[in-house]
Amino acid sequence: MTVSPSGLSRLHDTELVAFAAAGGRAAFGELVRRHSASVRGLLRRMGAEPALADDVAQDAFIQAFERCADFRGEGTFSAWVRRIAARLYIKRRQKDARWTDLDAAEEPDTLMPDHGRALDLDDALKSLSEVERVCVSLCHGAGMTHSEIAAALNLPLGTVKSHVKRGLDKLRTRLEPRPQSERRPTHVGS
Amino acid sequence: MSDRDAFDGEIERLFARPPEMNDGELFAKRIERRLAGSSRLRAVVLTCAGLLGGVFAVRAALEAGLGRGLIRISDGYSNLASSASGIRLTTVTDWLGSGAPLALSGISVAVFWLASGLMIVAAAVAGWQADQA
Numbered sequence: 001m002t003v004s005p006s007g008l009s010r011l012h013d014t015e016l017v018a019f020a021a022a023g024g025r026a027a028f029g030e031l032v033r034r035h036s037a038s039v040r041g042l043l044r045r046m047g048a049e050p051a052l053a054d055d056v057a058q059d060a061f062i063q064a065f066e067r068c069a070d071f072r073g074e075g076t077f078s079a080w081v082r083r084i085a086a087r088l089y090i091k092r093r094q095k096d097a098r099w100t101d102l103d104a105a106e107e108p109d110t111l112m113p114d115h116g117r118a119l120d121l122d123d124a125l126k127s128l129s130e131v132e133r134v135c136v137s138l139c140h141g142a143g144m145t146h147s148e149i150a151a152a153l154n155l156p157l158g159t160v161k162s163h164v165k166r167g168l169d170k171l172r173t174r175l176e177p178r179p180q181s182e183r184r185p186t187h188v189g190s
Numbered sequence: 191m192s193d194r195d196a197f198d199g200e201i202e203r204l205f206a207r208p209p210e211m212n213d214g215e216l217f218a219k220r221i222e223r224r225l226a227g228s229s230r231l232r233a234v235v236l237t238c239a240g241l242l243g244g245v246f247a248v249r250a251a252l253e254a255g256l257g258r259g260l261i262r263i264s265d266g267y268s269n270l271a272s273s274a275s276g277i278r279l280t281t282v283t284d285w286l287g288s289g290a291p292l293a294l295s296g297i298s299v300a301v302f303w304l305a306s307g308l309m310i311v312a313a314a315v316a317g318w319q320a321d322q323a
Contacts, residue, residue, distance in 0.1 A: 023229075025222060025225045025226065025229070026222075028221075028222075028225065029218050029219075029221070029222045032217070032218040032221050032222075033214060033215065033218045036211065036214050036217050036218060036221075037208035037209065037210075037211040037214055038206075038208040040208075040211060040217070041208040041209040041211070042205070044209070045205070054217065057217075058217075058220065058221055058224065061221050062221065062224060062225065062228070065225060120204075121201075121204040121205065121207075122209060136201075137205070140198070140201045140202050140205045141205040168197070168198070168201065171201060172197055175200075175204075176197075
């Protein structure tokens with residue numbers, strides 16, 4: 001069965017995955033159009049340079065196409081590909097000698113929070129150490145559990161938990177720089 | 191719910207919002223090109239494997255004397271049938287004359303090659319059509 005490109009844009013992800021599993025490259029192309037920003041964005045948030053992020057994202061999509069039949073639809077297609085991409089990125093970076101001692105990586109230069117404007121997530125992530133950034137991104141961006149992250153990064157579970165916690169604390173400081181009292185919404189008439 | 195839990199939700203919401211990418215269409219095209227390339231490569235490899243396998247199969251069949259074997263089976267069946275019923279059946283050997291084994295062997299080779307070639311062409315066309323789908 002052939003579906004026109006305009007017809008593909010109206011289909012749900014699960015239907016497109018079914019077409020792709022039968023070898024439909026056009027259907028898979030539509031899935032890539034829908035979710036590439038999310039996958040590439042996650043990789044950049046994990047600390048990948050744009051070129052490397054795009055390279056890994058391409059490999060992740062190719063792998064997803066070949067494994068479409070394995071997609072059970074338990075989560076979203078986007079989350080599934082993000083997890084594939086995150087694992088590929090970790091594998092690729094683990095070949096890098098610097099990554100073999102990820103846990104001992106240096107802290108980035110401290111950026112002072114700018115109280116005059118709200119930082120976005122991508123700016124805020126720059127204040128995290130590499131391992132914190134990766135752990136927080138895997139946990140909240142790729143939806144991986146702490147145990148899965150520990151296994152993927154070859155780190156003890158407790159270490160991963162503390163990296164996630166510390167990373168979130170730093171993000172909180174960056175993203176919510178104003179004191180608690182200033183952040184409370186004011187209700188008229190209350 | 192604690193403030194920390196609320197912040198966790200906020201972080202997930204922020205992560206769910208992808209950054210702006212202006213080259214999304216270009217990226218998708220690159221992946222489609224890679225998929226097309228790997229699919230074409232797979233079709234070529236499968237066709238070559240089929241071709242090689244077919245050639246070896248035909249060669250092995252000919253070396254095993256399949257053509258002459260078929261003639262012997264045909265003659266044997268004819269003799270058996272005529273002795274049982276008294277009816278004389280025309281065999282391939284009768285039809286081709288005394289030089290039949292050699293002649294039929296030559297025909298068999300040609301037929302085998304032709305059939306193999308046609309099957310390979312059919313497989314290649316089917317593979318190409320599947321690739322276009």
